[in-house]
Amino acid sequence: xxxxxxxxxxxxxxxxxxxxxxxVGPRKLTRSRLKRLRARQxxxxxxxxxxxxxxxxxxxxxxxxxxxxxxxxxxxxxxSVATACEVLVDGKEKFAKLRAAIEAAEHHVHxxxxxxxxxxxxxxxxxxxxxxxxxxxxxxxxxxxxxxxxLSKAFLEPLVDAGGQVAFFNxxxxxxxxxxxxxxxxxxxxxxxxxxxxxxxxxxxDDDNVAVxxxxxxxxxxYLEGPCVAGxxxxxxxxxxxxxxxxPQGERYLPIASEDAPEHRAGxxxxxxxxxxxxxxxxxxxxxxxxxxxxxxxxxxxTAYFVPDESLLxxxxxxxxxxxxxxxxxxxxxxxxxxxxxxxxxxxxxLKAGVVILEYxxxxxxxxxxxxxxxxxAIGTANLDNRSFRLNFEVTALVFGRRIADVxxxxxxxxxxxxxxxxxxxxxxxxxGARLFEGTARLLSPLL
Numbered sequence: 431x432x433x434x435x436x437x438x439x440x441x442x443x444x445x446x447x448x449x450x451x452x453x454v455g456p457r458k459l460t461r462s463r464l465k466r467l468r469a470r471q472x473x474x475x476x477x478x479x480x481x482x483x484x485x486x487x488x489x490x491x492x493x494x495x496x497x498x499x500x501x502x503x504x505x506x507x508x509x510s511v512a513t514a515c516e517v518l519v520d521g522k523e524k525f526a527k528l529r530a531a532i533e534a535a536e537h538h539v540h541x542x543x544x545x546x547x548x549x550x551x552x553x554x555x556x557x558x559x560x561x562x563x564x565x566x567x568x569x570x571x572x573x574x575x576x577x578x579x580x581l582s583k584a585f586l587e588p589l590v591d592a593g594g595q596v597a598f599f600n601x602x603x604x605x606x607x608x609x610x611x612x613x614x615x616x617x618x619x620x621x622x623x624x625x626x627x628x629x630x631x632x633x634x635x636d637d638d639n640v641a642v643x644x645x646x647x648x649x650x651x652x653y654l655e656g657p658c659v660a661g662x663x664x665x666x667x668x669x670x671x672x673x674x675x676x677x678p679q680g681e682r683y684l685p686i687a688s689e690d691a692p693e694h695r696a697g698x699x700x701x702x703x704x705x706x707x708x709x710x711x712x713x714x715x716x717x718x719x720x721x722x723x724x725x726x727x728x729x730x731x732x733t734a735y736f737v738p739d740e741s742l743l744x745x746x747x748x749x750x751x752x753x754x755x756x757x758x759x760x761x762x763x764x765x766x767x768x769x770x771x772x773x774x775x776x777x778x779x780x781l782k783a784g785v786v787i788l789e790y791x792x793x794x795x796x797x798x799x800x801x802x803x804x805x806x807x808a809i810g811t812a813n814l815d816n817r818s819f820r821l822n823f824e825v826t827a828l829v830f831g832r833r834i835a836d837v838x839x840x841x842x843x844x845x846x847x848x849x850x851x852x853x854x855x856x857x858x859x860x861x862x863g864a865r866l867f868e869g870t871a872r873l874l875s876p877l878l
Contacts, residue, residue: 491805491830493724493805494699494805494806494830496720496724497701497717497720497721497724497806497828498699498701498828498830500713500716500717500720501701501703501713501717501828504709504710504711504713504716505703505704505705505709505711505713507661507701507702507703507704507713508661508701509699509700509701509830510656510657510658510660510661510699510700510701510702511656511657511658511697511698511699511700512654512655512656512658512659512697512698512699512700512829513655513656513657513697514653514654514655514656514697515652515653515654515655515697515698515700515829515833515834516652516653517650517651517652517653517809517834517837517838517841518628518630518632518650518651518652518653519649519650519841520632520639520640520646520647520648520649520650521551521632521638521639521640521641521642521646521647521649522639522640522641523651524628524630524632524649524651525551525554525555525639525641526641527628527653528555528558528620528628529554529555529558531620531622531626531628532558532559532561532562532620532622533558533561533562534622534626535562535567535622535623535626536567536623537567537568537623537624537682538567538568538569538570538621538622538623538624538678538682538683539559539562539567539568539569539570539620539621539622539623540570540572540619540620540621540622540663540666540667540670541555541559541569541570541571541572541619541620542572542573542615542617542618542619542620542665542666542669543572543573543574543577543578543617543618543619543633543634544573544574544577544578544614544615544616544617544618544633544811545574545577545578545633545634545635545638546571546573546577546578546581546633546634546635547578547580547581547633547634547635547636548580548581548582548585549635549636549642550636550639550642551634551635551636551638551639551642552581552585552634552635553585555634556585556586556588556589557588559571559589559594560588560589560592560594563589563592563593563594564592564593568678569589569592569593569594569595570594570595570596570597570666570670571586571589571594571595571596571597572596572597572598572599572615572666572669572670572673573596573597573598573599574598574599574600574614574615574616575598575599575600575601575602576600576602576614577614577615577616577633578598595674597670597673597674598673599614599615599669599672599673600613600614600615600673612707612821612822613706613707613821613822613823614821614822614823615669615822615823616811616812616818616822616823616824617629617665617669617704617811617823617824617825618630618631618632618633618651618811618825619662619665619666619825621659621662621663621666623682624659624660624663624682624683624684624685625655625656625659625685626653626654626655626659627653627654627655627658627659627662627663628651628652628653628654628662629651629652629654629662629702629809629810629811629825629826629827630649630650630651630652630797630798630809630810630811630827631649631650631651631734631796631797631798631809631810631811632649632650632651632796637794638796645792645793646793647793647794647795647796648761648790648792648793648794648795648796648797648845649795649796649797650732650797650798650799650809650838650841651809652809652827652829654700654827656697657685658700658701658702658827660684660685661700661701661702661827662702662825662827663683663684664684664702665702665704665825667679667683667684669823698829698830698831698833698834699829699830699831700827700828700829700830701827701828701830702825702826702827702828703717703810703825703826703827703828704823704824704825704826705812705819705823705824706822706823706824707820707821707822707823708823712819712820714810714812714818714819714824714826715739715741715742715812715819717808717826717828718742718800718808718814719741719742719745721800721802721806721808722742722745722746722749722802723745723748723749724802725749725754725802725803726754726803727754727755727803727804728754728755728756728757728801728802728803728839729746729749729754729755729756729757729800729801729802730755730756730757730759730800730801730838730839730842731756731757731758731759731799731800731814732759732760732795732797732798732799732800732842732845733758733759733760733797733798733813733814733815734760734761734764734794734795734796734797734798734813735764735766735769735773735813735814735815735817735818736758736760736773736776736813736814736815737769737772737773737776737813737814737815737816737817738776738814738815739816739819742814743776743779743780746758746780746783746785747779747780747783747785748783750780750783750784750785751783751784755786756784756785756786757785757786757787757788757842757846758780758785758786758787758788759788759790759795759842759845759846759849760773760787760788760789760790760795761789761790761794761795761796762789762790762791762850763790763791763793763794763795764794765794768871768874769815769871771867771868771870771871771872772868772871772872772874774868775868775869775871775872776872777852777857778854778857781852781853781854781857782854786851787851787852788845788846788849788850788851788852789849789850789852790845790848790849791848791849791850792848795845798810798811798812798813798814798826799838799841799842801835801838801839801842802835803835804832804835804836805830805831805832805835806828806829806830806835807828807829807830807834807835807837807838808826808827808828808829809826809827809829809838810824810825810826810827811824811825811826812824812825812826
């Protein structure tokens with residue numbers, strides 16, 4: 431499908447198509463992977479180890495074990511334990527919890543964001559990091575060069591002057607043209623002292639903070655404590671090493687507890703999965719695909735951008751056709767008209783298969799979550815689209831067990847009450863122009 435999209439673009443728009451291919455085509459993927467893999471290999475020594483026997487006791491379902499095995503075999507991502515695990519709804523909850531964690535940090539704070547804006551929300555977080563650095567805490571801030579392009583030297587100067595370190599992931603370089611739009615770091619990670627972590631969909635900007643804007647995006651984040659945070663830490667350290675050529679090491683950053691440590695035997699099993707153009711396997715997509723196929727009762731998905739490839743589309747339709755309650759929650763409001771049109775082009779066949787499609791009405795929906803039956807939850811940065819699974823660096827936390835699944839299910843139902851259910855009759859009323867636009871957007875979907 432991606433090849434067809436490029437062929438059509440080059441055939442019907444030869445000049446424009448060539449320019450687009452030159453700057454965002456997949457030609458530099460292998461070189462980027464090799465460099466990124468060197469960063470992973472440099473940190474392979476201190477990679478944390480989790481006892482499989484312990485996790486087999488806690489991840490009781492055989493299906494859950496199979497999902498865990500995917501991450502272990504494709505990305506060496508062990509399943510660990512969260513001694514505390516909390517779903518954070520919208521930016522107000524997330525940023526209050528985040529500032530408290532930064533204020534409590536004693537050794538280091540590691541921060542990675544795709545979007546970090548120099549607005550009120552960004553200034554408040556920067557000031558919290560400055561205060562931490564001034565009291566002797568190691569502060570490392572890594573942001574994506576495209577997503578956070580508005581960050582200026584003047585805005586970051588207080589943090590640098592306080593002793594904090596700042597880096598930009600994949601700075602723009604015309605000689606390395608694939609870096610312009612592809613290979614962006616879409617992750618949102620914060621780690622404090624190696625034992626407190628955050629990940630999810632909420633970036634650092636006013637649009638994602640209802641404490642600043644009443645119409646701020648509807649989003650979801652995850653707060654974690656315990657050994658599982660080492661998974662987030664490792665992802666950050668690899669990205670930092672890739673950007674700066676080196677990364678801090680030692681048990682202060684990746685604490686290794688003994689097999690009999692209480693924290694390895696109490697809590698909720700969590701597996702941190704990362705994926706991107708540097709990896710051979712699309713680990714997050716594989717885990718989602720396997721989970722959808724394993725579902726027996728329900729698959730409830732929330733995503734900001736829905737542009738699935740054929741495998742995920744088939745998995746969703748097949749699950750619905752075999753009687754699984756498949757629901758897809760997307761945003762009516764979007765910051766990309768063409769992506770929204772591409773998403774809607776899939777609605778007809780999903781509806782025919784029995785998938786329930788809901789469009790969230792009040793504001794932009796930016797969350798990326800999945801609930802499968804009552805045993806698996808996913809909260810992360812990856813949307814159900816080609817860019818998330820193949821072109822960007824992403825991270826997702828899989829949480830095994832009923833408690834978080836129930837929390838996300840309740841949240842899904844609350845969002846559903848503020849959504850419109852799409853009916854086949856609604857689709858039948860679409861004018862020809864709208865359908866043509868959707869069809870054109872779908873042809874370009876592998877590039878979105």
